[in-house]
Amino acid sequence: MHLSRRQLIAAVAAGMALPKAALANSATEITWDDLIPPGVPYSEIIAEGEMDEANDFWLPVFDANATKLNPTLDGAYIKMPGYILPLDLSTDGVTSFVLVPYVGACIHTPPPPANQLVLVTTQTPWKSTDLWEPVWVTGVMKNSVQSTEVAEVGYSLTADKMEVYEW
Template identity: 30%
Template sequence: MPNLKPIRLFSMLALSLSLIVLLTACQDAPDSSQAVRADFEELDWDALLPADWQPEALLEQLEVDNIPDDDPRAVAVMEQIMQLWNAAPTVPLLAGRRVSLTGFLVPLDFETDQLSEFLLIPYYGNCIHIPPPPANQTLHVVMPEGHPHRAGVFDVVRVSGTLRIASFRHAMGVAAYRLDAELVEYDQAAGADVMQQME
């Protein structure tokens, strides 16, 4: 795995995801889903980060660049990172906004493809050099009752709905935001393209 800082990696992935959204918007005459999109504000993942919260600085303090992934110290450092990540602050002014974000879908139930809820993240990570996204880069997406979303692992989806400030903890991750979904669009091919950039 390349030794990239998570925010630097996020920027690369966010650019790719933005291009996906742009290409989708530039297709032929708008259909009904495109008409609905106009009701939502397109957000970059950076918008979910408070201006004074600097995750790269936190990682530098832990000197993660000097610790190999197989170093015994990596376990303790990862625990420190996750404590900081799970307490990541939010942007209160975003509460109640009708927004759209594009990211990777993380199922909370792997026994069904009919998802009533799932996590949405900007990138995948599982080591001290590319840790999982912090809580303020993780959305707990809740589908309307009786209208689950059918999806698979590694799908890239664009979710539109109302954003809330609400903590959610699960074995798959900790989210600081909740997104009450009204529209979910996905592109499996786009997900494969973005995943290749992480290799």
């Protein structure tokens, strides 16, 4: 079999595009339990906490397990459900938010531990007017403990796809 120079260049170009195309279709679907490293039970993440009597608010006290992250997720291409807690909101939509496991996390209740929160950024604003609806977020996950204005988060994710979560 003999390939012309043009056919060879086309074959190489197609081969270079293949990994990115394959990646786009191969997101691993994860749940919130997957964010906790293997061997660390959720019950060992939160200590007893204390009550803020003046504000009638329970303040959790997290132990060292709260910032332990699942090493297999660092750099993984994943898809996970959650709720949006906006950080950057404009008339175009949300471009930066904390993905939380349940409605009202960090606003109406104390924040979950850092390894149960994901800081998400996206180039394409999420335009939904109903920020209480659950979403699927797909993108590359990074282990990255950092503080935001609402809570300490354990993961960051650059989203390349978002959609309404329907069960």
